[in-house]
Amino acid sequence: MAQARLEHTNITVSDPKRTAAWLTEVFGWHIRWQGPAMQTGYTVHVGSADSYVALFSYGGSKPRQEDSYRTIGGLNHIAVFTDDIDAVETRVKAAGFTPVNHADYAPGRRFYFHDQDGIEWEVASHQVAS
Structure with a gap:
């Protein structure tokens, strides 16, 4: 298939x-x-x-009122993969967003941030922690 x-x-x-x-x-x-x-x-x-x-x-759209993780059909986050997570994090900060929930996972690293509309973005990489 x-x-x-x-x-x-x-x-x-x-x-x-x-x-x-x-x-x-x-x-x-x-x-x-x-x-x-x-x-x-x-x-x-x-x-x-x-x-x-x-x-x-x-x-004229309205901001989301409910917690997406508790709402069927809610968008929880959008994940983006990169080969240079440190450079992307620097650009996230320069854009005015705050990276949170940094974590190491097999086989790499990740962090999250919310944009101006409250949409959660995940940035992940197979780079190991330095």
Whole structure:
């Protein structure tokens, strides 16, 4: 059987252009497409040649009220893999976010941070602790 791969995910954010700006700076991604959304609002696709995050704003969207980890269908976090976790952490801090929950795991390291919309991001690497 042919294996499927994740091509993209679509999340609602307060400002797609602002989120895309820090995603390109922190993760080295590029904007693949941007423009009016299908029904209303605005969308920016940002990522690599193989996959991306679609950043959508309907306009007038409300902040999440519930804890995603306790809500069926809630988005808990988005994980990004890197070969240089220290450099990414430096860029996360420069973007104004606070890395938390650092941990070593077999075979590497990880940390998390929340963006301006409260979306949790995980950064993981197979680099061992120095």
